[in-house]
Amino acid sequence: MENNKSKDPLHGVTLLNILDQLVLFYGFDTLGELIKIKCFTDNPSIKSSLNFLRKTDWARKKVEELYIRTLPKLNKE
Incomplete structure (x- = not known):
C-alpha cells in the first residue's frame, strides 16, 4: 500500500491547537x-486571538511560521 502521509507540518492541526501549544510554550x-500583534499584547486571550487570526491572513501566517519553527522544541517535551 502507498503511504499518503502529508509532509506539511500544519496538515490536520487546527488554529486553536497551534495557538494553545504556542501559549503553553x-x-x-x-x-x-x-x-508584534495587539491580540498578544493588549488584554490577550485565546478567544480574541482566534477571532483576529481567523480574519487576518498575514498574522495567521506569522503564527503558523512560528509554530513550524517551534515544533522541534515542542516535540522534545
Missing part, C-alpha cells in the same frame, strides 16, 4: 515580543 508575553 511561550506565554502571551513572549508571543507578543516574537509576533
